[in-house]
Amino acid sequence: MLGRTQVDVKVDFYSGKIKFMKSTPYHHGALRDALLAAAETVLRRDGLPGMTLRAAAREAGVSHAAPTHHFGDLTGLLTALAADGFRRFGEALRAAVTAPDARRWDGARAYIAFAVANPALFQLMFRTDRLDDANESLRAARLHALQHIAAARHMPATDLSVAQLGEVLGGWALVHGYTLLLLDGRLAGLPRLAPEGTTADALLDAMFAAADAGRAGPRRHD
Amino acid sequence: MLGRTQVDVKVDFYSGKIKFMKSTPYHHGALRDALLAAAETVLRRDGLPGMTLRAAAREAGVSHAAPTHHFGDLTGLLTALAADGFRRFGEALRAAVTAPDARRWDGARAYIAFAVANPALFQLMFRTDRLDDANESLRAARLHALQHIAAARHMPATDLSVAQLGEVLGGWALVHGYTLLLLDGRLAGLPRLAPEGTTADALLDAMFAAADAGRAGPRRHD
DNA sequence: GCGACATCTTTACAGTGGAAAGATATGCTG
DNA sequence: CAGCATATCTTTCCACTGTAAAGATGTCGC
The missing domain is CATH 1.10.357.10 (Tetracycline Repressor, domain 2)
Known part of the structure; x- marks a missing residue:
């Protein structure tokens, strides 16, 4: 998409005049929020390396320079x-x-x-x-x-x-x-070092338990 | 610098012939190591964002495509x-x-x-x-x-x-x-939360001490 | 010698961030 | 309601990037 301004041709029923209406308005209205949402979509999909200014603008359907006004x-x-x-x-x-x-x-x-x-x-x-x-x-x-x-x-x-x-x-x-x-x-390789069948969650518990070693018995890892 | 091949004109004392000698050889000889050293220099000076392929090549004084052969x-x-x-x-x-x-x-x-x-x-x-x-x-x-x-x-x-x-x-x-x-x-703001005059190093010691809490008395933080 | 190969340069292209100027809508003032 | 200042968005442009491809240059084995 080269831009988001697309022109639709419509005919006004009453006046009979041909009107050139834009299916997407020139002013977005809430572009700041839309850009943030688009940026997060890109971030989630392509990671931080893929999160470029232009990718966020593309995702939001605006020109690549539009974010400048809102975010510098x-x-x-x-x-x-x-x-x-x-x-x-x-x-x-x-x-x-x-x-x-x-x-x-x-x-x-x-x-x-x-x-x-x-x-x-x-x-x-x-x-x-x-x-x-x-x-x-x-x-x-x-x-x-x-x-x-x-x-x-x-x-x-x-x-x-x-x-x-x-x-x-x-x-x-x-x-x-x-x-x-x-x-x-x-940490992907750690469970292999542990006894057969040890899950990552069990390791996390073990880490917390080790950190709690020495705390008062009953409260330990409560 | 557009390239590192500079031509010097020299006269061979014995033959009297004019020789066009390059002050820097076309083949570097140990470019791989030189590039690694240059890359680390750039990394240290400009951080990871500034560590580009071309910057490393510039630092090593070779063309920007030279690293490709050694590192892909x-x-x-x-x-x-x-x-x-x-x-x-x-x-x-x-x-x-x-x-x-x-x-x-x-x-x-x-x-x-x-x-x-x-x-x-x-x-x-x-x-x-x-x-x-x-x-x-x-x-x-x-x-x-x-x-x-x-x-x-x-x-x-x-x-x-x-x-x-x-x-x-x-x-x-x-x-x-x-x-x-x-x-x-x-962690820059942490010492301000601590009692007057607490250094970052003292905080690190305190962190280790907290991790050691409960260990056998004499061995504690030995 | 001389040809295969390794090494390095040059050139080219698509993508990027950002600056600048133009286009368009909105809202304020009279 | 008219007209104008301003906010918002687009277009165009530039320097820089990574990477591919082709050319230039040196080295080494035979």
Whole structure:
């Protein structure tokens, strides 16, 4: 498609005049949202390498320069995409952490589940070199989402001791590292090293159990 | 520079003949290694986005199509770069883990130190979408390097129990996650949350201490 | 010598991000 | 309701990229 402006010829019933109507209006109306949706479609289908400005524009059915007005450049579009991702990510974490029967690692499982459900988006969210780190929308969405990590350990967002911060940091790093190794396919060979029939999920449980080693017996991996 | 073949005019002292000598030979002789070195220079200077086939060729002073013969395509060059990175990475891990006075987390510190010293290279090494995962050289170098992770926990490379595998996986995920969060600048704001004067290194120690919580007292963080 | 081969350059092409200018619709002001 | 400023979108253009293909140049075995 070379452009989305297609001309249809119509005849006005009453006046009899021939009218040249455009089947798609020159002004889209909600192009910003449409472009974000299109970009995410492309991201999901072709991965981050395939997510180009022009591919997103094609998917949305507009000219390749249309995104410029709304997002400035490619970095701007990716940043908006990442910010939206962090909003949904934060919501998923919040739901998991604040559930009444939430167990110790449920936030972590939600963290991993979001990444598995949106692999390319998740990787983009943590790929600083492709994002505008100064963007306020991104910063706010990210901060809001990541605060649930401390909340998952029942810790305040400020005034933590060094030991507390070490524990929160450790939990985050553990889950984040597992997630990225998983997305990079680096864990695919692990079950082969384990006893016959060990599933990836069982390994994740074992990892959490190892992290919990030494905690009070009854609360262990509750 | 349009090419690296420059012609110098020289006079042969004995024969008196005029000779057209090229100051740079048509055949480089060791272009493969030179290209790898040039590529790493570019990678270090301009990051992964700036590491293009043509940039590496420019840096090495050859035509932009010269790398094709040695590496096939861009993925091939990046794969060779990553394989070389894994070899050096493995050597660094081996040295840290096998040192006679090696402490429990010294392998982890070497892991982080390598990434900090070679940030773009390290990120490339774990960016599967840019590499040829089927490449034997890469697979061998990576396998060899990562085996030191199990060694750091004094565990065999095969026949592990699920619990052992969970501990190894946990250690790897913890350190890998910390490393990537650090490289992505995601930890820059953490010291501000901690008590006045807390350094990033103290936080890392706290993270290791939290991971060691519950281990036998005297051996704790030895 | 001399021909097969490896190595490197030149040329060409489709794709990309981005700048600039033009086209078209919308909304505001009188 | 007319007309104009502005927002939105398209067209055109340029420099850069990866890659393919063909040509140039050197090396080596026979």
